[in-house]
Amino acid sequence: MRIGIDVGGTNTDAVLLNGNTVVAAVKAATSEDVTSGIVTALGQLRQQHDFAPDHIDAVMIGTTHFINALVEASRLAPTAALRLGLPATAALPPLVGWPERLVQAINGRGFLAHGGHEFDGREISPLDPDEIRRIAGEMAAAGVTSVAVSSVFSPVNSDFERAAAEILTAELGDDVPISLSHQIGRIGLLERENATIINAALRHLAEGIVTGLSASIAGEGIAAPLFLSQNDGTLMDVEFARRYPVATFASGPTNSMRGAAVLSGETTCAVVDVGGTTSDVGVLTAGFPREATVEVSVAGVRTNFRMPDVLSVGIGGGSRVRGHDGRAPTVGPDSVGYRLTQQARVFGGDELTATDLAVAAGRADIGDRSQVAGLEKSFVTAVLDRISTDVADAVDRMRMSDEPLPVVAVGGGSILLPDEFPGLGPVLRPENFSVANAIGAAIAQVGGEVDRVFAIAPGQRDAVVDEARQDAVDRAVAAGADPRTVSIVDFDEVPIPYLPGNATRIRCKAVGDLQIDRADTRALAGNGPGVGGGVGR
Structure with missing residues (x-):
């Protein structure tokens, strides 16, 4: 069995998986220090389905620790x-x-x-x-x-x-x-x-953070190895995370997209992950997130490490709603975040949030519905229509062609979305959609990537391509992938005409299932070569 955990701005989700079957799933409020929220989620998971710690093969975590530190400049x-x-x-x-x-x-x-x-x-x-x-x-x-x-x-x-x-x-x-x-x-x-x-x-x-995460898992008596999710949907072990914290920046939306693929059975689709603060829209290709092809700005800094092509909209379950006093209605982009269960009206607070409107419209049955019974139906409808339009527009902007593209909605906040987007078709909500991010973390694979400029001599193109493919496979295996499951999932070859020597940039990515020998579980924890060799060994 595996445990998958995803730390979001509002909720910390945890799932217990037996193979690809969800045995238990919980949502806990994200704590200010994040780590204690993980401990709480693990405790709730055990209450829902008790498990012996030595039956856990691995724990996978997607965390916002590092991107938050950069954005906050702290x-x-x-x-x-x-x-x-x-x-x-x-x-x-x-x-x-x-x-x-x-x-x-x-x-x-x-x-x-x-x-x-x-x-x-x-x-x-x-x-x-x-x-x-x-x-x-x-x-x-x-x-x-x-x-x-x-x-x-x-x-x-x-x-x-x-x-x-x-x-x-x-x-x-x-x-x-x-x-x-x-x-x-x-x-x-x-x-x-x-x-x-x-x-x-x-x-x-x-x-400090990786040590704290390891301690929170060990404190529950779990001796299984701990892995962190990377930007491209693959895994890295704790030692690798200590050396390359930037590799976790986009693990949240990536986990959601990978989870959506498993839950829906769709390997090529648009995924809308509606959390407490934002709605992240991405596209899955062959079961993996489509990567951004241009430089990515992180906290105002241009970078070019691997990041999924994600469009974020400031709409989530915790988004503040304004305009019920007669002004034009607005939603977000500010959010009550992890304080949703204290500040939203249905939970006894005095902030009007998008979740309150979902409850008022009958799309969700949480909290105390009587607290929003006085909202005008026309106002509720207008705000939810605005949310639908903004999210549908984001999905349409992510499409690369006019070909039909299935839309899968995941995340607890997806209760805000309608059952169908005009012009895009029905919105699929698979079972366990609210914890797709934690499921994506739990089923994540191991990857290896090559991204180099080759000088290709006449008649040597096939040999160079074979070399790049084998190098990617070798990196995935060295990172901990089962050699029997490794395959090439992405290949890109771009000639560079302004450089001499028939220069060609080749990108090749291989992934495979994580190989864990239960007898070696303790030895793997923190001592591996760095799962996720695609970061660039």
Whole structure:
């Protein structure tokens, strides 16, 4: 059996799965510290269906800890960014384009040094160890506690990043974690560098949070390995999460989409996940979220690590509703969040929320309906129609063609949606739709990805493609996938005409089922190679 947990802004959902069968499912209010909410959810799960801790094979968690810390610009480490590329790239130094509040939150400092490579692996300039040592001294004097290292075209040749990391560790000590860009982002220097800086700023927070999550699971007597969900719907173990916290940023909507695929049986569809604060709309292709093809802005910073293509609308079950006093009705984007059960009218509060309107319209039977009996029917209908129109518009914007695309609604807030979107067809609500995110976490697989620029010699294209495919499969297996279940789920080949040597960018992703030997369960916990090799090993 497995336990899946997803921490949202309003609710923490937990499910107990036996294979793909849901044995128990609960919703608990997300706590301010998040971790205690997980403990509460586990306790409720056991009350609903008692289980022996040693019968649990694995625990999977999707968490908002890290993205919340970045958005709030809190609990971030003093961070330095070292870029290897001189004499090139000096025109746009590290941290260029960052919001000033974030730069201040991380006490950000940027440094430039010689190094870097061309796309085909040729050096731009040699690495200068003395230069790196001098910069390390400046970092130490500035009180830096975490470092991000990026080098031009390091996904092609990572030697300089690794060499610089060894020098920095020798100078600064093992207590200063080093994040390397070739392990985090893709081709594209500034976006990859930004993602690495964000990762570095979260490293110390990740240490404490992952330790806390592990302790909350162990406190329930569960000795099974703990995994965290990644942005692309695959898993990573706790040690990997300590090193790469940015890989969890989009785990919430990704888990919901994966759960929707399992519950509905639809592998290609639009998924609308309505939570307490937002409605996230994404598209599943072959059972996995369609990935964004352009850079993704996170808290105002451009990045290029793997993120699902998701459109968020500020509408959820906790969204504040205004206009019942005669003004034009509005919904959100602000929400009462995890305080829904204290502040919504049906729960005795004085805030009018979208959930109150769903109860007034008879779409949900929760709380005390008499508290919303006085709302005008025309007002309730107008607000719910507005919600339907806004969400349907978001779904339509996510379609890539005029071909029919099934719509699956999940999340507790999906009670706000009608049974059919005009022009889009019926809205499917599978069984256990309200906890699809936790189910998605529990059934997540293991992935490996290759994203490189290859110089393809005449007549060698098939050999290069086979090499990339096998590399992706090997990475998935090394990350903990059962070799018998690994398959290629995404392949993209794009010639780059402005580079010489018949340069071609190849992206290849392989996934497989997590392989857990019950006899080795204890050894796997926290000691694996890092499940989710697609982050960039």
